Amino acid sequence: MATTTESKLTKTTFPVEGMSCASCAGSIESMLRSQEGVQEANVNFAGKTLQVAYEPEKVSPEQLRETVQEIGFDILVEKKTQEELEERQAAALTKLKRKTIVAGVLALPVFVLGMFFHDTFAWGNWVSLLLTAPILLWAGQRFFVGAWAQAKHFRANMDTLVALSTGIAFLFSLFNTVYPEFFLSRGLMPHVYYEAVAVIIAFILLGKYLEENAKDRSSSAIKKLMGLQPKTVRVIRNGSELEIKIEEVQVGDKVLLLPGERVPVDGEVVAGTTYVDESMLSGEPLPVQKQAGDMLFAGTINQKGSLQLVARKTGGETMLAHIIKLVQEAQGSKAPVQKLVDKIAGIFVPIVLVIAVLTFVAWLIVGGEAYLSEALLSTISVLVIACPCALGLATPTAIMVGVGRGAENGILIKDAVSLERAHKADVVILDKTGTITLGKPSVTDVVWADETVAQERLEQLFFSMEAQSEHPIAQAIYTFYREKGLQALQPASFNSLTGLGVEAVFEGTRYYSGNEKLLKQQHIQVPEHLLQAARQLQEDARTVIFFADATQALAVFAVSDPIKPASAEGIKAMQEAGLEVYMLTGDNQQTAAAVARQVGVAHYKAELLPNDKADFVKKLQAEGKVVAMVGDGINDAQALATADVSIAMGQGTDIAMDVANITLMRSDLMQVAGAVKLSRATVQTIHQNLFWAFFYNVICIPVAAGLLYPFTGFLLSPMVAGAAMALSSVSVVGNSLRLRGKRL
Known part of the structure; x- marks a missing residue:
């Protein structure tokens, strides 16, 4: 759980439990936004997190939790370590796996009896009933609990669709098993659909299990970053050496560090000399010599000698923690396109319910009681196949993987808006000193x-x-x-x-x-x-x-001021990516011309003040350009704030990094082109996901309703509908995971 406070407003991220689709996320958001004292609430369905901004004097985290629990979900307001959260997630995944296996094992004989021996054994329906009941009431319990919690607030989500479809099919089958004479006396067969109920729940649980596994992989970047921090630390207190948990280290503690160990905190070396691998921060493979007076950062690796350092920043204050927080917040944020998707998902389930009712009524109007079975099967298929999970996963999974992929490559993206906006950039402005050059005469x-x-x-x-x-x-x-x-x-x-x-x-x-x-x-x-x-x-x-x-x-x-070794190559990569590159500097004309010539920049302006740089950004924007500004110093902050996309070099000032949408940890211009490529690939993936999610529903719902039946005699089985629904969600997550292999 991460928290920041601005004046009287507290911004907090809570883990969320119990969500099953995008409509769940929408329900949580709307309920919380109606709560007094809550200014904003955003749920990341893929990341299972809630970002909420609230006034603590008006509403407490416990009250937020009670509001969420009313509609069948839960948020963890108690502070949990990442390890504890992972244990909870692992336990939930194990429970889901167990239910999936049991449902699958029980569904198999029900399927065989229903499909191949439904007229062979007189007691077949009773066996199917006994096998289907635990699938419905135990393995599928979550759907009914969730649907009831939503119904109490006149809401509907995926749980509603699954509960209605399987519940109706089960009750209809139970009635025909116990009292078959009702339909026999009317010249109709008392059909049962236990196999549909059992297989639908088994398929949906399997899909959810595969989906959760895939979503877990999409947050692998956070786990890698978390793994950079040791769990225990050796400190000297009152003249004695103690081994304590990382959470117990205090500022001012003297920490002992042996060769091969990771640095646990940000601190200053007070004794010893060594070489430290800082590649996780700088990207440079060569170790850096450290001696008394030098700073060490959490997550880096001590290679040679033994050291003593005094802790200056611990816990959430370290640079590593700051990076992790940035990545978590970015992964949990929403891209602008997601807002439209959320609105669609919010009204999608009610629309599906209306379509299901119309499907049932249409079948009865056209065919009468003789088509009761077809009406029922078509209605169930519509309810099952129309789950909005794929819609809900389309954007957040791509954002999570994209932000994580950037973090693994030293590109820290502040939020989803920044990641989405960067793909539109057609002009890149570079500061000279510290950006193209080293900034050290x-x-x-x-x-x-x-x-x-x-x-x-x-x-x-x-x-x-x-x-x-x-x-x-x-x-x-x-x-x-x-x-x-x-x-x-x-x-x-x-x-x-x-x-x-x-x-x-x-x-x-x-x-x-x-x-x-x-x-x-x-x-x-x-x-x-x-x-x-x-x-x-x-x-x-x-x-x-x-x-x-x-x-x-x-x-x-x-x-x-020497030009960075990778500057010319980085600028060339930007130009090859279709970006127009400008260099702005406060230096003299002669120096600017020489540097521009050496790095291959055709457009440059010299002897500019900070406000001149910002004015130039506005000038390009007035011409219809989408401007990305790259800088590292206080003098760049104004232009960075003015630009459409602001990129700060990681070795620059804190002010530049605070203003920037994207921070390059390696201060390497090659990463600018990499950030733009990542943005383009992520947005392309989002568009692909949304296309297939919408296309899937547009095509499948009419087919499930029986549109093809008058022409081909084809009627979609509810079991096939369940498999298709599960596959659609897994395919969207799988498509997003392809970003992990994107070369930047």
């Missing part, structure tokens, strides 16, 4: 005026000057030389020259570090080959820093 080139001079000493002096500066470029140079192991010296004097660079004195000699304007101001000579090198580096979109003494330039250094 670094030294790329060093050119010395004289290769014969003592470079080590000069490098140390240059490094010492940059160590005094807080400029981002100076920090890049400082990092470059610190990694080489250089030690900074303390200058005799140091001065920052605004807009030019810095100057410092070491052992009586004055040195300068800065741009070409600084050198001209100080009348410092620059060798021609050094000047040419600087011009070439600037053309390649690199920032150039000169290092000089009081008389001449000694070297030129180039700093740039």
Whole structure:
């Protein structure tokens, strides 16, 4: 159960039990929405979850549960771990399996007696009655209990259809078994339909069992994510080492971690050095070195050394928990098309009941009492075959599998609306810094005026000057030389020259570090080959820093924000997917042009402020474009919020990720094309599911009513209707599961 609170409104997700079709979901939603204090209620039939937004001062979770129980369902308001929920689901599935097997075993002799020996044995009807009764009253009990709970509130669902069809057939057969003279005296045969009752219930239970199994597979992504967190943790408290449950870890606990173990919480390393596999977050296969002061995240794997870390975030606050919550909420959300399907499913069952009554009446009007058996069989077939399960499963199963498939590939989708909307995108806007580039300036080139001079000493002096500066470029140079192991010296004097660079004195000699304007101001000579090198580096979109003494330039250094290795390939993949790609940046025109050229972007705009980016998004939208915006920083938040589809890089700021519809955990542009492909495949699957679900009912209901009988003599058996209904639901889920193999 996940909960978030905004002002006085509480948003909670509860597991739901007892649903059998889309109409069940609609009944729960309408009942809860009529409850005072409930603002919104959405049920995911496939995921068996309820997302409800309510005011806790007006209504409590217990009251919500009572409302749901009134119509024959239940919600789990007590906090349950995923393990406990899985145990409940496994127990329910085992119970369903047991009933399915028993119903199947008992139905077989009833079927054989009814189909092949109905006139052979005088006691055959009584044997069939004794075998069918436990199928109806025990194995099929859930249908009658559910139908009665709905009827008390003048509602109807799949349980209603099954209960009416099998109940009528059973009572009619029971009457003819006990008092066959009633029809014999009128010249009619007292037919019994025990085999139809038994086989229908057996088939429907089998279909539900296969359906539940398939739906369980559709949420495999959540189980994989849940499996990334260990169940127990070793901590040090009061000087003693204890092994406790993961739920009992508190912020500030010192956690012990051995090689090969998964990190249980988000925490800071306080002792030890190791390499950690962070591929579940970054997608990068190479392990990352970790030492004192570095952060570790729950779910990652410690590979080499032993560590001690202090827990900073535990339980639902960890990054892993945040990812799991996002996936759960997305899987439980509804796509816009589902709202229409829910409305149809809500009125579908009453329409079917009317059709069933009209079918029965039509048969009697046309054929009279002689066609009573045909009227009854046709009515039962209509009730059985018209179950709206396939309609109810068409959208949520595709959404669940699609969101799960995205999560497995590091694409976190906020909700079903985002997943559905992304397939319409025809323009992608990319921020440059941190999206196309790494967002971390670094030294790329060093050119010395004289290769014969003592470079080590000069490098140390240059490094010492940059160590005094807080400029981002100076920090890049400082990092470059610190990694080489250089030690900074303390200058005799140091001065920052605004807009030019810095100057410092070491052992009586004055040195300068800065741009070409600084050198001209100080009348410092620059060798021609050094000047040419600087011009070439600037053309390649690199920032150039000169290092000089009081008389001449000694070297030129180039700093740039490197392009991510996969950026060009990712942009190419977007273009091949039919997306028009733009690059927007606040950087200068020369740098923007160079980066755009290197990654293959034809359209770009430079020197833009955050509001300029948002205005450009609006401009494209005004032209009828559906815009996807990809960014990573605070400066992108406005444009992300304005775009039709917003995509944040996972290594960006929290603000960008909060605004975004989709978060890419690997910060890899290849995933942008992957997200769009996933959206297109999911929407295509939804359309396929809905087509076949509607087509199935449009074709099968008239056939079940007996439309073909006057022309061909064909009358659909209720047993075949039951099998067809079960198969339709399983086929929809199976079609959705094909998304699991989709290459992104």
